[in-house]
Amino acid sequence: MKRTMNKISQPEHTERLSSSLRKNMDRIKSLTGNSSDFITRTFQGANGLSMAIVYINGLTDTTVINDNILKPILSETEADMAEQRTLADSFTAIKDIFLTVGTTNTVNKIDDFMSALYNGNTVILAEGWDLAISASTSKWEQRGIEEPSSQSVIRGPKDGFTENINTNVALLRRRIKSPNLWKIDRKIGLVTQTDVCVMYLKGIADDAVVKEVLQRLDRIETDSILESGYLEEFIQDQTFTPFPTIINTERPDSVAASILEGQVVVLVDGTPFVLVLPVTFFKFFIASEDYYQRFDIASFLRILRYCAFTVSMLLPSLYIAITTFHQEMIPSTLLVSLAAQREGIPFPAFFEAFMMEITFEVLREAGIRMPRAIGSAISIVGALVLGQAAVEAGLVSAAMVIVVAFTAISSFVVPAFNVAIAARLIRFGLMILAATLGLFGIMSGLFFLLIHMTALRSFGVPYLVPVSPFVPKNLKDTVIRVPWWMMVTRPRLFSKKNNVRQNVNLRPDPSGKEEEKS
Amino acid sequence: MRRGLILLMIISLSLLASGCGSQTELNRLGIVSAMALDLDENNQWLITFQIIKPQSTQSKNGGGGSQSPVTVFSSRGKTILEAIQKSNLETSRRLFFSHASVVVVSQRVAKYGVSQLLDYYLRDNGQRETANVLISSGDAKEVLEVLTPLESNPGNAIADLIGEQGEGHSSIAPSKVHELISAMMNPSASATLPEIKIAGEGKQQSSLDALKETRSPAVLKLDKVGVFKQDKFAGWLSREESLGIPWITNRLKSTTVVFFCEGENRKEQLSSFSVEKSRTKLKPTISDGNLLMSVAIHAKGNLNETACNLDLKKSETLIKLEKHIQEQIKKDVEKSFRALKKMKADALGFGDAFHKAYPQAWKKWSSNWENEFSKISMNVTVKVTIRRTGMINDSFPGISGKAE
Numbered sequence: 056m057k058r059t060m061n062k063i064s065q066p067e068h069t070e071r072l073s074s075s076l077r078k079n080m081d082r083i084k085s086l087t088g089n090s091s092d093f094i095t096r097t098f099q100g101a102n103g104l105s106m107a108i109v110y111i112n113g114l115t116d117t118t119v120i121n122d123n124i125l126k127p128i129l130s131e132t133e134a135d136m137a138e139q140r141t142l143a144d145s146f147t148a149i150k151d152i153f154l155t156v157g158t159t160n161t162v163n164k165i166d167d168f169m170s171a172l173y174n175g176n177t178v179i180l181a182e183g184w185d186l187a188i189s190a191s192t193s194k195w196e197q198r199g200i201e202e203p204s205s206q207s208v209i210r211g212p213k214d215g216f217t218e219n220i221n222t223n224v225a226l227l228r229r230r231i232k233s234p235n236l237w238k239i240d241r242k243i244g245l246v247t248q249t250d251v252c253v254m255y256l257k258g259i260a261d262d263a264v265v266k267e268v269l270q271r272l273d274r275i276e277t278d279s280i281l282e283s284g285y286l287e288e289f290i291q292d293q294t295f296t297p298f299p300t301i302i303n304t305e306r307p308d309s310v311a312a313s314i315l316e317g318q319v320v321v322l323v324d325g326t327p328f329v330l331v332l333p334v335t336f337f338k339f340f341i342a343s344e345d346y347y348q349r350f351d352i353a354s355f356l357r358i359l360r361y362c363a364f365t366v367s368m369l370l371p372s373l374y375i376a377i378t379t380f381h382q383e384m385i386p387s388t389l390l391v392s393l394a395a396q397r398e399g400i401p402f403p404a405f406f407e408a409f410m411m412e413i414t415f416e417v418l419r420e421a422g423i424r425m426p427r428a429i430g431s432a433i434s435i436v437g438a439l440v441l442g443q444a445a446v447e448a449g450l451v452s453a454a455m456v457i458v459v460a461f462t463a464i465s466s467f468v469v470p471a472f473n474v475a476i477a478a479r480l481i482r483f484g485l486m487i488l489a490a491t492l493g494l495f496g497i498m499s500g501l502f503f504l505l506i507h508m509t510a511l512r513s514f515g516v517p518y519l520v521p522v523s524p525f526v527p528k529n530l531k532d533t534v535i536r537v538p539w540w541m542m543v544t545r546p547r548l549f550s551k552k553n554n555v556r557q558n559v560n561l562r563p564d565p566s567g568k569e570e571e572k573s
Numbered sequence: 574m575r576r577g578l579i580l581l582m583i584i585s586l587s588l589l590a591s592g593c594g595s596q597t598e599l600n601r602l603g604i605v606s607a608m609a610l611d612l613d614e615n616n617q618w619l620i621t622f623q624i625i626k627p628q629s630t631q632s633k634n635g636g637g638g639s640q641s642p643v644t645v646f647s648s649r650g651k652t653i654l655e656a657i658q659k660s661n662l663e664t665s666r667r668l669f670f671s672h673a674s675v676v677v678v679s680q681r682v683a684k685y686g687v688s689q690l691l692d693y694y695l696r697d698n699g700q701r702e703t704a705n706v707l708i709s710s711g712d713a714k715e716v717l718e719v720l721t722p723l724e725s726n727p728g729n730a731i732a733d734l735i736g737e738q739g740e741g742h743s744s745i746a747p748s749k750v751h752e753l754i755s756a757m758m759n760p761s762a763s764a765t766l767p768e769i770k771i772a773g774e775g776k777q778q779s780s781l782d783a784l785k786e787t788r789s790p791a792v793l794k795l796d797k798v799g800v801f802k803q804d805k806f807a808g809w810l811s812r813e814e815s816l817g818i819p820w821i822t823n824r825l826k827s828t829t830v831v832f833f834c835e836g837e838n839r840k841e842q843l844s845s846f847s848v849e850k851s852r853t854k855l856k857p858t859i860s861d862g863n864l865l866m867s868v869a870i871h872a873k874g875n876l877n878e879t880a881c882n883l884d885l886k887k888s889e890t891l892i893k894l895e896k897h898i899q900e901q902i903k904k905d906v907e908k909s910f911r912a913l914k915k916m917k918a919d920a921l922g923f924g925d926a927f928h929k930a931y932p933q934a935w936k937k938w939s940s941n942w943e944n945e946f947s948k949i950s951m952n953v954t955v956k957v958t959i960r961r962t963g964m965i966n967d968s969f970p971g972i973s974g975k976a977e
Contacts, residue, residue, distance in 0.1 A: 379596045382604075383671030383701070387729060390604060390672060395627035397600040404598060493595070 070165040074185040076107060082165060083109060093172070100128055104145060106181040114175035116194035119156060124177060124190055127153040142183045149179065150188045158191040170248065200226070203305040203327070206470060208344040216305045220250050220324035223307070227254060227320075230311040235259075241272050249280040250324035259317045259545070259553050264333060264514050268319050283323040283330050290321075290332075292512050297477040300513035302331040302338060309343035316545050319514075333514035335521075337533045339471035340364070345536050354535035360468050361534065367466035368478040371408045372489035372497050374458045379404050380493030396452040405490035407451050411459040412483070414441055419463070521546075600627075603666035606643060606728030607675040609713035610682050610690060613649070620656040621647040621714035622668065623728050630725060641781050642725040645717050653693045670699045674732035676706050676750070677769060679713040683799060683806035691757070691804070694750050702751040705735050707769040708799040708806070716769055718779040722789050731769060734795055746798050746818070757804055761924030761942040763913075764801040765818065768809070770794055800918045802943075808916050810909070817909030820870055820902060821921045823853040827874075832901040834881035834894060844879035846898045846959070848872050855926045859934075864949045866923055870902060873958045882970040885962045899955040910951050917943040 073079055080095060087093050097107040108124060128149060150159050162168050162178060163186050171178055175193025200222065203215030216223045224238065235257040243251050251272065255265055271290040280286060283303060291300045304310060305327040310320050313331045321330040340360045345353040377384050378393060385393065400407065418437045425433070442460070446453045462482070469475040481504065488496030511518035521529030529546045531537040540561035544554045609621040622645065629642045646663060650656030660668060678687060687706075694700045709716050717727070724730035735748055746765035747753075756764035773791030777783055783790055798815040800807045810818075819825040830846045856867040876885070876894065883890050913920055924942050928935045938945045965972065 378599050382597070382599065382602060382669060383699075387604075387606070387672040387674065387726070390599075391625050391627055391630055391726065394599045394602060394604060394625075395630045397598065398628045400600065490596075 072163055072165060072168065072180075072185050072187055074183055076105060076180055076182040079180055079187075080107060080109075083168075086165070086169065098125075098129070100145075100181070104181050104183075106179065108177055108179050109172060110177040110192065111172050111175070114173070114195050115177055115192045119192045119194070120177050123155040124179065124192070127155060128179075142181075145181070146184055146186060146188070154179075154188070154190050156190045156192060160189045162187045162189050173248065197222075205472065206304060206306050206309075206342070208306075208342065208347075210347045211344050212306075212308045214307060216307060216310075216327035216329055218325050218327060220252065220322050223322050223327070223329065224252065224254070226307040227311055227314070230307060231256070231314060236314065239265075239269065241269075243272065243275055243277070243286070244280040245276070245278050247279040247281065251280065251286065252322050253319060254314065254322065255319040256314050256317065259315070260319055261317065264319055267514055268321065268332070272321075280323060282326045283321065283328045286321060286323060287330055292514065296507065296511060297480045298336065298508065298511060298518070299339070299471070299473040299477070300332075300334065300511060300518065302334045302471060303328040303473070304331060305329070306343055312343065312346065333516040335513065335516060336474075336508060336511075336518050337522075339474040340469060341532075342470040346539075350536050350538045357534060357536065360470070363465040363468035364474070364478055367462050367469075367475070368481050369485065369497070370458055370462045370465070371412060371482060372485035373494075374455070375404050375408055375486060376489035376493045376497055379490070393452070393454055396454050399449050400452050401449075402451075403490075404455075405486065407455050408458070408486060409483075411441075411445075411451055411455055412462075412486070415459055415463050416479070597667055597669075601666055602669045603664055605668055605670050605673040606726050607677065607717050607731065608670070608673050609677040609679075609709075609717050610653070611679045611713050612681045612685055616685075617649050617651055618653055618656045619647055619649050619714065620653065620660070621645060621717050622660060622664075623717040624664070624666075624668070625726060625728075639781075641720065643720075643727060645714070647714055653689065654697075670697075671701055673701070673728065674704055675728045676704050677709050677713040677716045677731075678706065680708060680710050680799075680806060682713070683708050683766075683801070686804040687753070687801075688757075688804040691750070691754055695754070702749065702754070704750050705732050705748045706750055706753055706766055707731065707735075707748060707795075708766050709769055710797075710809075711771075715771060715775050716793065719771055719775055719791055719793050720778055720781070720784055721793065722784055727793075731793060734769075734793065735767065746815070747824070757801070759925070760803070761919060761928070761939060762922065763807070763918035763920040765810075765815075765920045766799045766801065767795050768797040768799055770796050800913070800916055800920055802918050807918050810912050810916075813905075814909055814912040817906035818913075818920060820851070820853060820906050821855070821868055821909070823851075823855075825851045825853075829877075830872075830898055830901050830905075832894075832897045834879060834883065834897060842880040844881060844894070845877050846874055846894075846957070847877045848874040849960070850874070855922070857923070857927045857930045859931070864927065864945060865952060866926070866949055867952045867954070868906065869954050869956075870906070871956045871958075872898075872902065873960055876959050876962045879968050880970075881968060883968045884971065885966050885968065891959050891962075895957045895959055898957045898959075902955045902957070903953050906953050906955075907951070914947050914949070917947045919943075919946045923949060 073082070076097075080097070083093065083095070092112045093109065094112050095107055095109045097105065100106045106128070108120065110120065150161070160171070160176075162171055168178060168187060168189075171189035175191070175195060176189040177192045179188040179190065197219050198217050200214045200217055202213045214226065216226065228236065233256070237255060237257045239253045241251045241253070242248050253265065253268055253272070268290065272286070275286070275289045277285070277289070287299075287301050287303065288294065293300060302313075310329050310331060314320055318331050318333065321332070323330075340357060342356075345357060348356075378397075382390060397404075402410070418433060418441070422430070422433050442456050445451045446456055466475045466478055469478070481500075485497055485500045488500045490496075492499070508518055509523050517524060520526055521533055526547055528544060531542060532546065540557075540563070543557055543559055545556050547554065603622075604625045604627070605622050606625050607623040609623075611619040611621070613619050623643050624645070625643055626640065629640045646660070648656050648660040648663065650659050657668065676690070678690065682690075694702060694704075707716075716731075719727060721727045721730040724733065746767050747756075748766050753764055753766065756762055770793075771778075771791050772794045773789070775791045777790035778792075797812060798810045798818070800810060819828070825848065828848050830848060831843055832846060834842055834844045851870065851872040853871075854869045856869065858865045858867065883894070885891065910921070919942065923946060924939075927938065
């Protein structure tokens, strides 16, 4: 069953501009349905040529149009005009001499004409030209560079990507000042014509991955790309998995670091979230701050994150399994106290846990969706009504509230939100297994997950590298982070060639022995 | 698609089919904290369970303190398991034995033999071999009825009694089920078990009112040591007679030796020597066809208390004191040895030592080890080192200048 996309009316790629100014103007008006934000102004040039400029209101800077386009054209002197004997002369004169804007381009197709307008350019037409000049005048309202709201750090740069792809590229260029930082542009989305660009470090990134990314991007034939999440689902290796195989981040520093390690990044216009690929499972546990803090603290925090992830995935199911199947594993005193709390609880432990987990998920979702103004209501309702009151009413045991609360807190420790969500989903499956088969059920569930994860690939890189397959050299920056001077090589598998990152003997040596030797 | 559907069905059905077989919610469990075994006149097992009442520990609703922390009930059966099964007739909850830390057997059961009990312990997967076995000279069930003022869970209190004692006072016999089993597996060795006894009016201590008083009408107390031959109870060793056993078996971790500072001849004032480290070497020999066991003990420790006027800065004084301690330890050891010899029960590991040293001759002795053991002579050499004398040097009478 093959469906072809039902294309909406669009100018043919081959349709050229006419030499008649009137015809061109009519064509534009009919194409845009006379939309009022398309501003057209016809005027008589100083040389008597009848001309027009077209631009979109809101995407352009009117001062630039007035001062750098209209003023020079209208104030041509007699002498200038004398040299323009033909139409072609007037065209080149205006394009190359009079316009005082950054970039001018020649446009000869309706298609290009329109896209020039959408990019905020002003297009200049004249009677008798079958060409047009597009002059860059783009300027629109946009959010400034702010601190990323989804990934905050204590130490580290506070700038974040914005919705403008050019700003985002600039943020990366400012960090990596190398001609080897290559950028390949694509326009994806037949209707939205979204700018997408792929950036990588030539000579360090794996060319095969770059080729693969471009190939997957070119395959996409859709009407719209509004966020990088659209792209992510089109290009990822495996859809039916709870685990993400592409990282998204709004931190330019971590994207720059990824590029320097040989990863490829995909920027999408209109969203601050940049895709980084290929990735491994362990990359999701790395915060950019790990590289700015001291290595021992960073290593400790990483181990903490792995533990928290495990807790957020397993704690409720372990609680269910142990309290309903394996009571012999609980220390006697704790068992008695847990049993005391469960006295008079009408529901089985599984139902109790399930109820509380769902309640928490509802609270979390409500916290995100609801208007900021009533935000404090959530914490009151959540903490008091659902925590304390539920225990006092005898609906849930106090221990269960602790379990759910700790699980919830743990799930926020993982730096990447999409992996934390994966743990949330898996948690429910494991809870069902725990309630039916006990620890045996949890173990079988975990084995299934492990098998699944070893089979996952992200653009050809096994998901569990460097643990499986075992790459000892990559371990220096996985569970722990070694001091910077020890990170001599880049992670293998991302960058197959040119592996060496820095000199070997960079260990600080205050005794000055190095100098004596030399 | 079809395959996935079938797989999904298999998985979901198998989850349902598991039927939550061994699943029990915590509030459906009767947590047994201690168990007592008696034999009645008709040789039927009378098993008493001490079950924790979790709601009694809940202090929030004011429930704690107003009801007893445990409930005790008994059931009868021709076998141990039958008795346990019959308990279902009178308790609303499934009995859960994994946390039973104490098993008390009456002297009558011990005389009848504990092999049936041990067999049940090894066979049943709910029972733990880390439980402590204790003998009660009276009815075992009465021990479980005594409430302990400091611990809300009397079963754990008994287990702690043994555990704590093991740390501070090594004279208590090892009493875990697995230790008992390994001692009984050895045909030449005898197992020992500590006695638990109720000192005072046991009946009065079974009510919560007793806990309101500062001095309990009755306390549970570890006392004598019961000696087994094979799986049957053979007799008691008094507290004094049992003191030497851990010295010989090299199980002693720490203990206190009380001795006369002027020696046996002038029984005047007493001092205490607390042992920190001790090592014992057994050396079996045969002289003129007679078995001779040389026991070499080396103990190190501190002088922690003295009532005598001593100049402890002089090494001669310390050497003299060491000699007196050595005599005291030697006396304790010989006392235990004599008592066990009379009982013909080798609870000292001598059989193993001779077996290792004379594997050939052992074949001859093993069939009749009881009698051979009673003919063994023992030669004890004790070496004591006083490492420190506490935070003062001279004894207090010496400092205050009152003496002499």
